Structure formats: structure tokens, C-alpha cells
Amino acid sequence: GVARMGVTRLLPNGLIDDNFGTDGRAMTQTSQGELFNTAGIAMRGNSLLVGGYKKTTADNWDFVVCAFSTGGIPLLFNSTLTSCVSASIEPGPSLSRDIPYGIAVQPDGKIVMAGTTAVANVSDTYAAFMRFETSGALDHGFGLSNSGIQLMRTSNFIRHQINAVAIASNGKIVAVGK
DSSP: OOOOOEEEOBOTTSOBOTTTTBTTEEEOSSOOSEEEEEEEEEEETTEEEEEEEEEEETTEEEEEEEEEETTSOBOOOTTTSSSEEEEOOOOSSSOEEEEEEEEEEOTTSOEEEEEEEESSSTTSEEEEEEEEOTTSSBOTTSSGGGSSEEEEOOTTOSOOOEEEEEEOTTSOEEEEEO
């Protein structure tokens, strides 16, 4: 009954690597709410970052990123002393379905997540970016009003979604979506 973020490492032959974590599985130490949709896995030094979203209520979903060692041990973010950090975008009056589809790590170790957020209904969305400091705190030098969050939308579409994000060699954030 406890929802936790977890990862498994596979061997080249496709079998589970029993030397990773506990019996081939690494899981966060505490409940993260209902977790859905892994946005991806990124490497940062000797750690694995697993991104996704958690459902806190029926209409409130938040971006979440969890850290593990390459050996499968949950790592703690300095900002929260937990292995996962999350943030909500909250652009609309009653609906906040924040769903990341991509994760990337900048050369300075900051974590960029990108996806979508619903505003008035699930079809009315903004492209959404969120950047975390290496400590796990939102990067207040990034985004709208230095909130750590950046929303994008063009006037001729109501559905916006980022499907993948990467960091270019010049340090710029590059994203693709629909």
C-alpha cells in the first residue's frame, strides 16, 4: 500500500542485475504518493536521477525527481534530506496536472525537467520547464519571476507538451514536443 519510486538495472542479456540495490531493485525510502509515468533517467556524476510525477490529489499532480547511487542506494537531496524532491506548477484556478516527459542534467549538475501542465482542463496545456539546484531546491535564478519554473505557449494552439529535453554543448536547454 506504500507508493515508492524504484528502478531496476538489467544486465546485457536482459536479466535483472541482483547486485543492484536489494535483489536488483532500488526504491525510495519513503512514500511519494501515487507515482506515475517515468519521465526518464539521467546520470549526474555517480548518481542516477529518475524523474516522473506524483498524484497528490485527483487533480493535483507534481513533477518529482529521485536520486540513487549507481549501486542502487537512495541518495538524499540536501534541501529536503529525502531521496526525492517535487514541485508543483499551479498555473490554473483549480487544476494542476504537471506531467514531465523528459529530464536532463546541465554541466553544473542542475536538473532540468520538461513536460506539460494543464490549466483549465486536461486539453488546455502549457509547455512546462522546471530546474532544480544540485541540492534539490528549485533554482530561483530560472524561469518566471525567478520561480524555477518556465511556461511556454503560443496563441494559435491550446495543447502544448514537451516530449524530450537535452542540454546543448553551449549550455542552452533544447526541447522538442508538440
